[in-house]
Amino acid sequence: xxxxxxxxxxxxxxxxxxxxxxxxxxxxxxxxxxxxxxxxxxxxxxxxxxxxxxxxxxxxxxxxxxxxxxxxxxxxxxxxxxxxxxxxxxxxxxxxxxxxxxxxxxxxxxxxxxxxxxxxxxxxxxxxxxxxxxxxxxxxxxxxxxxxxxxxxxxxxxxxxxxxxxxxxxxxxxxxxxxxxxxxxxxxxxxxxxxxxxxxxxxxxxxxxxxxxxxxxxxxxxxxxxxxxxxxxxxxxxxxxxxxxxxxxxxxxxxxxxxxxxxxxxxxxxxxxxxxxxxxxxxxxxxxxxxxxxxxxxxxxxxxxxxxxxxxxxxxxxxxxxxxxxxxxxxxxxxxxxxxxxxxxxxxxxxxxxxxxxxxxxxxxxxxxxxxxxxxxxxxxxxxxxxxxxxxxxxxxxxxxx
Amino acid sequence: xxxxxxxxxxxxxxxxxxxxxxxxxxxxxxxxxxxxxxxxxxxxxxxxxxxxxxxxxxxxxxxxxxxxxxxxxxxxxxxxxxxxxxxxxxxxxxxxxxxxxxxxxxxxxxxxxxxxxxxxxxxxxxxxxxxxxxxxxxxxxxxxxxxxxxxxxxxxxxxxxxxxxxxxxxxxxxxxxxxxxxxxxxxxxxxxxxxxxxxxxxxxxxxxxxxxxxxxxxxxxxxxxxxxx
Numbered sequence: 001x002x003x004x005x006x007x008x009x010x011x012x013x014x015x016x017x018x019x020x021x022x023x024x025x026x027x028x029x030x031x032x033x034x035x036x037x038x039x040x041x042x043x044x045x046x047x048x049x050x051x052x053x054x055x056x057x058x059x060x061x062x063x064x065x066x067x068x069x070x071x072x073x074x075x076x077x078x079x080x081x082x083x084x085x086x087x088x089x090x091x092x093x094x095x096x097x098x099x100x101x102x103x104x105x106x107x108x109x110x111x112x113x114x115x116x117x118x119x120x121x122x123x124x125x126x127x128x129x130x131x132x133x134x135x136x137x138x139x140x141x142x143x144x145x146x147x148x149x150x151x152x153x154x155x156x157x158x159x160x161x162x163x164x165x166x167x168x169x170x171x172x173x174x175x176x177x178x179x180x181x182x183x184x185x186x187x188x189x190x191x192x193x194x195x196x197x198x199x200x201x202x203x204x205x206x207x208x209x210x211x212x213x214x215x216x217x218x219x220x221x222x223x224x225x226x227x228x229x230x231x232x233x234x235x236x237x238x239x240x241x242x243x244x245x246x247x248x249x250x251x252x253x254x255x256x257x258x259x260x261x262x263x264x265x266x267x268x269x270x271x272x273x274x275x276x277x278x279x280x281x282x283x284x285x286x287x288x289x290x291x292x293x294x295x296x297x298x299x300x301x302x303x304x305x306x307x308x309x310x311x312x313x314x315x316x317x318x319x320x321x322x323x324x325x326x327x328x329x330x331x332x333x334x335x336x337x338x339x340x341x342x343x344x345x346x347x348x349x350x351x352x353x354x355x356x357x358x359x360x361x362x363x364x365x366x367x368x369x370x371x372x373x374x375x376x377x378x379x380x381x382x383x384x385x386x387x388x389x390x391x392x393x394x395x396x397x398x399x400x401x402x
Numbered sequence: 403x404x405x406x407x408x409x410x411x412x413x414x415x416x417x418x419x420x421x422x423x424x425x426x427x428x429x430x431x432x433x434x435x436x437x438x439x440x441x442x443x444x445x446x447x448x449x450x451x452x453x454x455x456x457x458x459x460x461x462x463x464x465x466x467x468x469x470x471x472x473x474x475x476x477x478x479x480x481x482x483x484x485x486x487x488x489x490x491x492x493x494x495x496x497x498x499x500x501x502x503x504x505x506x507x508x509x510x511x512x513x514x515x516x517x518x519x520x521x522x523x524x525x526x527x528x529x530x531x532x533x534x535x536x537x538x539x540x541x542x543x544x545x546x547x548x549x550x551x552x553x554x555x556x557x558x559x560x561x562x563x564x565x566x567x568x569x570x571x572x573x574x575x576x577x578x579x580x581x582x583x584x585x586x587x588x589x590x591x592x593x594x595x596x597x598x599x600x601x602x603x604x605x606x607x608x609x610x611x612x613x614x615x616x617x618x619x620x621x622x623x624x625x626x627x628x629x630x631x
Contacts, residue, residue: 005513016501314497317458318556319486319514321479398458401493 025340027293032341032373034286036348039369060231081220101131117163123211139186150209155186157201294380301388313400326393333385341377404432409464424450437590439609447618490557494569527555547578564595
């Protein structure tokens with residue numbers, strides 16, 4: 001039988017036994033959809049995570065988080081306060097700390113004229129740009145004297161600028177943050193949406209003293225980021241920082257830390273674990289689904305050979321060679337599984353786009369995922385088809401026709 | 403055309419029971435253009451004989467000459483080619499592929515032939531059995547008689563040397579059976595060799611010659627008479 005006849009016979013058989021075909025497709029469909037989904041989303045999630053982590057933590061830094069801050073899941077009763085003085089003491093006691101920036105924040109309404117919006121207002125030091133790696137795209141940042149004098153100056157993000165000023169140039173204008181007039185001196189560099197889906201351009205940065213004294217009444221900061229001079233000794237530096245903070249907080253040996261330290265090295269290790277889980281275990285799970293699907297398909301196809309004994313006998317009677325019968329069932333099994341896989345690829349693609357939208361990821365189309373998925377499915381199909389094809393080819397025509 | 407001499411067929415007995423002698427020392431000649439009915443009760447060996455004639459099964463001993471060539475020792479692949487080119491099978495239960503159009507059913511033997519082009523052959527065969535207007539119908543949309551006509555068209559499509567029909571009217575009502583036999587009759591009139599296996603004397607009467615089997619042997623006409631022909 002020629003190849004084209006084999007193909008058309010296979011397609012007809014799929015149509016003839018729709019329900020069985022559907023069940024046989026299921027495994028490869030789900031398995032390959034999972035593989036292509038994960039490979040598409042995983043790749044862009046990885047890129048985005050790395051970028052965000054680099055922006056937040058950087059390569060060599062420690063982030064000290066006070067207990068009682070929002071980042072640790074809400075205030076604890078009796079939580080110790082993390083103060084600017086704590087961090088300043090750390091910086092002077094640990095020479096490995098190259099630069100540091102304290103930060104506190106507040107979510108409040110901001111107004112300009114009739115326009116108003118709600119934004120995240122962050123208090124920072126003059127070392128904000130150096131420590132967080134985010135500068136201004138227009139205007140200028142504030143300096144140490146502005147921090148010392150609690151100056152009413154602000155750097156605003158793009159979203160805030162658009163909400164309040166529209167197409168107007170915001171530089172030099174005074175906006176009201178919770179009723180306090182503050183002058184816009186700079187436009188923050190564009191950041192985009194972070195991993196939590198938060199719009200990081202809907203932010204205003206003011207001197208930390210301004211935030212703590214003028215905009216709110218705070219005496220503790222939420223976090224501080226410390227840049228470490230030498231990444232190779234970062235673990236030792238982290239121990240030093242912890243020791244100094246424990247001394248300042250008067251913690252005895254049996255008391256737990258009332259702060260936490262997030263190290264960029266730990267974060268990177270954690271990211272590696274997450275990535276491995278995403279890019280290795282999920283496709284592996286997809287592969288197992290595919291395997292199970294292959295076993296199911298083989299079983300269904302063996303049943304089909306029994307059910308179609310008469311057809312096989314007839315084909316033999318009208319001149320089919322045993323190898324024609326073998327090829328027919330092998331091809332039919334493979335065709336069904338690969339068709340299921342193709343649908344899976346399409347579903348995986350749309351699923352990845354949908355998930356990408358929700359996670360605000362730019363999900364591309366992974367040709368590698370398609371190739372891997374279809375190849376795996378084709379191999380599964382061939383493997384699943386071997387036993388049914390052999391059984392079909394071995395039937396004796398006279399017996400099959402009975 | 404067909405020359406069987408001293409054909410025997412035994413089936414191994416199941417679990418120690420004695421072997422079954424389906425055919426014993428059977429000799430039979432069939433010439434081109436004949437319409438032969440092979441009759442006998444069930445168990446007389448007529449189905450075994452049909453399988454051997456159609457190379458669906460090999461005899462235990464004996465010789466099968468087709469146009470002077472010994473075909474009893476053909477390989478599996480050669481037998482398949484023989485069936486494809488020389489034999490047109492018609493079965494009691496039609497053996498049409500379900501949910502498949504009449505035309506595609508008829509074209510099935512062509513798929514396994516080495517013909518370069520199969521265009522129009524299926525249509526012609528269906529026209530020959532009077533089903534030109536039913537080509538795209540599936541078996542479930544056809545009556546029993548029409549289904550058997552599709553099967554006859556399938557048997558004819560590859561221009562075989564002989565038709566081998568196994569109780570072709572067994573699943574049909576009297577009127578359809580009559581129609582089918584009339585088709586065989588007219589095919590034979592047009593020069594086609596037809597071998598009909600049936601237990602039904604009413605169908606056998608359409609044939610020119612009746613070979614009666616009993617317990618694996620030809621009982622009528624007497625083998626001696628046959629030799630004399």
